Amino acid sequence: MARDLTIAVCQTSPIQKSAQRAETVDRLIALLERAAAAGAEIAVFPELALTTFFPRWRIDDQAEIEAFFEPAMPGPQTQRLYDAAARLRTGFALGYAELARVDGKTRRFNTMDLVGQDGKLVGRYRKVHVPGSSEPEPGTTVHLERRYFEPGDLGFPVFSYRGVRIGMAICNDRRWPETYRMLCLNGAEIVLIGYNTPLLLDEAPALAHLRMFHNHLPMQAGAYQNTVWVAAAAKAGIEDGQALIGGSCIIAPTGEIAAQAMSLDDELIVHRADLDLISVCRKVNFDFAKYRRPDQYRLIADQV
Numbered sequence: 001m002a003r004d005l006t007i008a009v010c011q012t013s014p015i016q017k018s019a020q021r022a023e024t025v026d027r028l029i030a031l032l033e034r035a036a037a038a039g040a041e042i043a044v045f046p047e048l049a050l051t052t053f054f055p056r057w058r059i060d061d062q063a064e065i066e067a068f069f070e071p072a073m074p075g076p077q078t079q080r081l082y083d084a085a086a087r088l089r090t091g092f093a094l095g096y097a098e099l100a101r102v103d104g105k106t107r108r109f110n111t112m113d114l115v116g117q118d119g120k121l122v123g124r125y126r127k128v129h130v131p132g133s134s135e136p137e138p139g140t141t142v143h144l145e146r147r148y149f150e151p152g153d154l155g156f157p158v159f160s161y162r163g164v165r166i167g168m169a170i171c172n173d174r175r176w177p178e179t180y181r182m183l184c185l186n187g188a189e190i191v192l193i194g195y196n197t198p199l200l201l202d203e204a205p206a207l208a209h210l211r212m213f214h215n216h217l218p219m220q221a222g223a224y225q226n227t228v229w230v231a232a233a234a235k236a237g238i239e240d241g242q243a244l245i246g247g248s249c250i251i252a253p254t255g256e257i258a259a260q261a262m263s264l265d266d267e268l269i270v271h272r273a274d275l276d277l278i279s280v281c282r283k284v285n286f287d288f289a290k291y292r293r294p295d296q297y298r299l300i301a302d303q304v
């Protein structure tokens with residue numbers, strides 16, 4: 001019997017600092033309703049979808065920092081989104097800033113939760129590749145994720161969603177081959193990604209014309225080399241004075257872009273992901289069990 005899952009990528013336009021959480025949650029619910037009406041069985045939202053991308057600022061005031069974080073998910077402000085998922089029978093993956101209490105200590109992660117068609121948590125991923133710095137650096141676009149987030153500690157888990165194996169990744173993770181390889185070694189058939197990517201980086205003006213190419217290149221390569229569907233949602237447009245690229249997309253295990261956003265607005269793209277295409281592509285080149293040679297994938301001590 002054919003296997004498929006209809007995916008909606010919910011790109012958002014900016015979430016300005018001045019936006020109230022309730023207003024932002026309303027926007028996400030409106031996108032989820034559109035996704036369900038279009039037949040989607042799952043939706044993916046951007047990284048830090050509930051707030052502006054606050055790591056663009058050096059903030060010292062703890063109360064101001066904590067206002068960007070969610071101490072519980074769902075919380076009083078976000079419960080409505082989870083209720084909408086259950087009402088619409090359309091789950092979602094949502095990026096947000098997580099404030100966790102572990103063994104009496106406060107920990108902060110850049111997190112994405114997978115929520116099921118019943119509105120309940122299916123699984124959690126915490127961003128592993130945390131880019132930028134903890135202090136502003138001269139000549140460099142201010143990107144202080146390492147000030148606010150510690151690297152994820154959950155590895156690259158894969159969860160069963162309506163019988164489909166789904167993994168998640170967050171923004172900079174999408175540039176690293178290890179992300180897709182680990183997720184796919186763990187059995188992922190679909191990788192859901194959210195991102196906030198500055199259009200321009202002060203440190204690399206010579207690469208400015210390649211920003212969209214370097215957005216899609218690793219995701220297409222990751223999809224192809226690991227025979228997996230990739231669906232990625234951008235936060236796009238000018239957010240609190242900083243331009244973020246769009247280019248949200250759904251990529252097939254062939255490496256082809258099956259659907260791509262055409263605007264920098266709240267925009268939905270939907271595609272029915274044919275999961276049988278995975279085994280077709282796998283047979284051609286990437287049958288891991290048959291052809292991978294993990295015994296040869298080792299560092300040679302005197303050469304490093």
Ligand code: CDT
Pocket residue numbers: 047131132143170171172173175195196197198201
């Ligand atoms: N959010 C995020 O991870 N953005 C990074 C830009 C880092 S610039 C220091 C990205 O890879 O798009």
